[in-house]
Amino acid sequence: MASSRPRIFYFLAGFFALYVAFLYGPMLAIFVLSFQGPDGGLTFPMNGLSLHWFVKLFAGGGIVDIGAAMWRSLQLGLLVMSLTVVLSIAAGMAFRKHFAGASLLFYTAIASLIVPSIITSLGIALEFRLLDDFVHWLGFDDWTTGMGLYTSGLGAHLSWTLPFGLLIMFAIFNRFDSRLEEAARDLGATPWQSFRYVVLPIILPSVVGIGLFGFTLSWDELARSSQAIGAVNTLPLELQGLTTTVTKPDIYALGTITSAVSFIAIFAGLFAIQALQRRQSRRGSDAGSGLV
């Protein structure tokens, strides 16, 4: 069949290959360069081969406490992921019924997605500063600040991940056959049973997708966190801080580790989605197939 491909196919395939090389090439360069020897610099050629820069990164040695930042980002990421999944499913279910305020919620989500992150971040920072002032005014003098990783930081991340979660739910339910739920109801299922045993198993692969977006977007979030994270930094903020000061491959080593976590999350997510889809097709009913 390949011979029947028009010439334009080969042109477009070549273009696509170049695009993929453009996407991945630079990243591969820093992964490779992070494994240099102690004399390594920021550019090619490689100067030896070792784990020196990784060891140095975790030994502390002057620059920021990477281990702690990583742990914070991981915890926050997992929390953001869980909340994104739960809130998106709940809101997604709500949109299948008609309720007053549906359009308001939808357009708020879209706005939260496209309003420049620096504005949202500034707003959250102002909100918490005013809250602090208010608490002081009330007379609580030992109050330091309400701003922090799990208050303003968490909120900033959710304002970014929830729109993605909601849009994915929309995409799922636009393709969902609601007769399945009707059938469940006719058979006497309670609303919770029909959700738990009919709807959820069907949408589960996409729900994993929402989780994947939730975690990776939080793990790498920078713009919204920049003003709203409080006293301690997340990993991407530490990394951004390093871009102006570091002239050694430590920053590449940090980049490699950060990306490794992203890739683990991505492949775990994709693997889970595939396993769930296979399970679905295996367990799917073959009722009626003998009739045709």
Next chain:
Amino acid sequence: MKSRLAPLVAWLQAGPMMLVFTLFFLLPLAFVVVVSFWDYNEYEMIPTFTTRGYADTFEGCLANLPGLCTILKTYLETLKLCFLVWLLTLLIGFTVAYFLAFHVHSKTWQIVLSLLCTIPFWTSNVIRMIAWIPLLGRNGLVNRGLLGLGAIDAPLEWLLFSEFAVVLALVHLFTFFMVVPIFNSMIRIDRRLVEAAYDAGATGWQTLWNVIIPLAKPGIVIGSIFVITIVMGDFITIGVMGGQQIASAGKIIEVRLNALQFPAAAANAVILLGVTFLIITALARLVDIRKEL
């Protein structure tokens, strides 16, 4: 009875998300607008009504009139950058989406290749910026290659920490936002329309221009909204790739914030919000977003 309960259940289900958006998006936006009309000194904001934040921002705009003041110049620069990145991401994104939608016939390959485009989106933007250093730096691969070929005598200095680097990195990071909606629109185009155009004697270009592009328009518009709003508000890519030397609409806000001039930062944020809003409403007239999911 069930129908009376349904709206209540829906509110309970949608409530938590609405609460998060209220606390961490709508209220913050309101505070930005309010604080933009407050006064400030070196170390605190003062809640009295003033337009000082705006006045400071537009300082010298009337006095310099034949020439452009700083804020207008910065906005013009940002719009120029925006246009350039928009054009490049549109051309690249459209071509990639077109290939995936019309020339990859196997569903499995379509998924695999789409994932290949999506995976970098799930990794860190800062790392994808730093990743250009080994290639574009003074002693980077590109300069070495060109020196080795004898094409240049001295390393090119404008490859990194320059406007070129900023555009390159923005295109690198955000073409994805064009590919997805355009692909999503294209995949729904009825293939029989394309065949009909072919049967009626249209050339490939005519089909592209008169059939595919009009039908892919919603995707193009949505992708454009994403890319334009991201670039308008960007301060990180412009900071890192521009070596902290290039001004932009987002960067002004960051500079004011670093100086702890919150009302001035808020005034700039309101201006940026206004400009972005104008661009989006202009674009959104072209399409109904909600139908496109």
